[in-house]
Amino acid sequence: MKRAKRHSKKTNLRQQAFNRFMLIVAILVIWIGGIGARLVYLQVRQHDWLRDRAEKQRIDVRKSKLPRGTIFDRDGRVLAMSVSVKTLYADATEIDDTAATAKAVARLTGADKNQLQRVLNEGKESERRFVPLVRGLDEEAAQRLNKGLETLDVKKADLPKYAGLHWRDEQTRSYPGESLAAHVIGFSNADGVGQAGIEQSQNDLLYGAVIKRVQERDRLGRVYDETISEKEPPKDVVLTIKSSIQYKVELPLAEAVRNAGAKSGMAIVLDHKTGEILALANYPTFDPNQLKSISNENLTNRAVQNVYSPGSVFKLITYGTALERNLISPDGTIDKGNGTIDVAGHVFKDHGGGGTVTYTKALAQSSNVSAIKTGLKVGKENFYSSLQKFGFGKSTGIELPAETGGIVRNPARWNGDSLASMSIGYEIGVTALQMASAFATIANDGVRIQPRIIKEIRQFDEKIGSTTEPAREQVVSAESARKLRQMLREVVVSGTGKRAAVSGYSIAGKTGTAWKFDEKLKRVNSAKYMSSFIGFAPADDPQVTIAVIIDEPKIGGRDGGMVAAPVFSKIAEDILPELNIRPDLATETLVAENDEAAQEPTADDLFTGLVGDEVAVEKNIASDSPKVERSESKKLVVRPEKAEEAKGTSTPAKLTQVKPAAADRPRVINKPEKGPEVKRKT
């Protein structure tokens, strides 16, 4: 009995324990079930909302733009560069007290408090999330603002620690040279897209791609992981332009345009041996840093976008073609008759009268009749073929936007007098660059090299990405080119281009004065000129080609010899020493006070322009100087037959140049060198 009782008691205890255990299990099951149900609810029903909230709290996605590529000149000097700046903006929806925010920002930035408050209020009303308050701040200024705006009770992941205020990274494009080479560089807009010049033509290379940064932050807002979407960084463009030469070209060009009251001016300096453009200037110009002040007219890069009738400079092609075909020789003679010529009822006149002259003299005097007769000798087909070889009628391929190819009509559409007109630079449209390229061809022994303005493309790591090899074409023989250079030399020595002379250097070139075609009159207007001088130096061993074109000069002499040649002279005088091109002509010293200090100069001294501590003014004896040749060792050699004359006119102390003496400067010709008289419209 006792045993049964004990057993029953034991059973009850076990049952009780079991019941209790089951109760606990039930509670646990209900508890876990509740949690599970809640989890299912949160993770299934509220999945998206919670995920967004978590990501917002933890992950920060930032989009930023890589800095746009830099444009350098050939010396590595920056012509255009983008720098990062910061913009302080307000998320108006996050701001409760706009007055306090405006006051805080105004206190630190010096901005107008009322205006800031008005902007914030407007933003708040329209629930704008981006209200820019301060733009273009550098990192240092941003740090100062962060410190000043720090509020202890505000907990924010980003800076500044002030409710509703944030930073945004932006870029600004700067052009440190201001208007220097503005037409070449161009500019880009606020979105970083090129709008003109190299900025436009190389936009694909320069464009800074947008990158996405996914930043994961901890609870204190510190970034502990960052993923950046990889994009190819933009490339840098290195131009063939040399800033110092560009400046030395722009300055006299601007001065000449202003002094002549001209509409505009263009100048190009070309290294004809490589096709590299060392300077390309237009005036009027613009400052790409101040986009608002740019007028459309100033934006045009006239040197490659404008077409004009070249006038007498085009005689280069006429005589060049004739020389190439052995139809003429520089010393051969031509009869100008009575100074007029009638071609298909069109009477062309020479301003210099008639008579027989050598071809060299005819070119020096810029005789229209001689050029027309020579052109007629050459013939239509040959002349047209030559035009094509020289690259007229098609764009040069320079890496600048909107380059025009000029106007060259097919011979089938020529009039009876077209060949005559074209022989003297009418009925044809060329660009300044095409004309410069034609002269460069002659300077380069008849080899035409495609002009280019981009030297190389650099990768972001400064490795050279690509360079272009310019196309070369033999247009005329080296012998014809040499003969033509001799003829062009005479233009400066005794012809219409005397004012292009440079002390110590032999210059060869050609003046051009063309009447402009008037859209309103539908014919050439004898009151509007396009005056030019294109040449190279030194004449015997040309190193650089320079073209100067002045559009519609109004004040003073208006022909190329009066307006453009002095600009050429000034440019050449300034840039030839910089290019290490030595003077090739003997010069005579007028003043040498400090004789004991003045020693026999070496060739290097001739270049430096300074011996001892004296400054000397010299007389240019370029036109009648003993001819100086370069030997292979590049030393100056005076020809024996002329050496005595040189001794008789020069002093032992041979100091070099400042400017040609006034008495020896080319005579000022008040009467402009006129273009052909056209009796009917061409």
Add this chain to the structure above:
Amino acid sequence: MKKRAHPINSNENGRAAISWFNVLVMVVCVGLLATGFFFAARQHFTAMDLGIKNSKLRKQVDDMETEKRRLLLSREVVRSPGEVKRIAIRHGLRDADEIFTPEQANAIDNGDRSLVVKTSLAAPAKTNSNEEKAVKAFYPVSGKAKTSPAGMSHLDETDKQKKVSSDLMATTKIR
């Protein structure tokens, strides 16, 4: 009624028997688990710390790059011809055209040296009178000019030499 099998091993007294081996295994497992968690946590926090440091360094690199660009640009702005001219004017230098009257310019062109004062960088120009005289000052070149090679490769040579061009001429007034 079938008797329910007791899940726990019991000894003769009916008490649960503790297998020391099982306890040991359990302790080892728990220890391993705890150690694993500990190392995982440590690694996690180390990774977080490194991530934060990495992020800060990356930001520093970006900031440095930006600063480098800014300084480069500032240097180029200061070296630009326009700015150089402005600085020169601030220091009292003038354009030659501004101080030479046409008469003076003609006189100088004709070789009349009375208007031109000798000057050098070694010794300052001397004037006897109190009246203003125009003076041309030349900056000397730092090296000798080299022979011009073919093409424009000499341009690069010029740059390497970093010499001041002889035509860097400034004109100023001396009282």
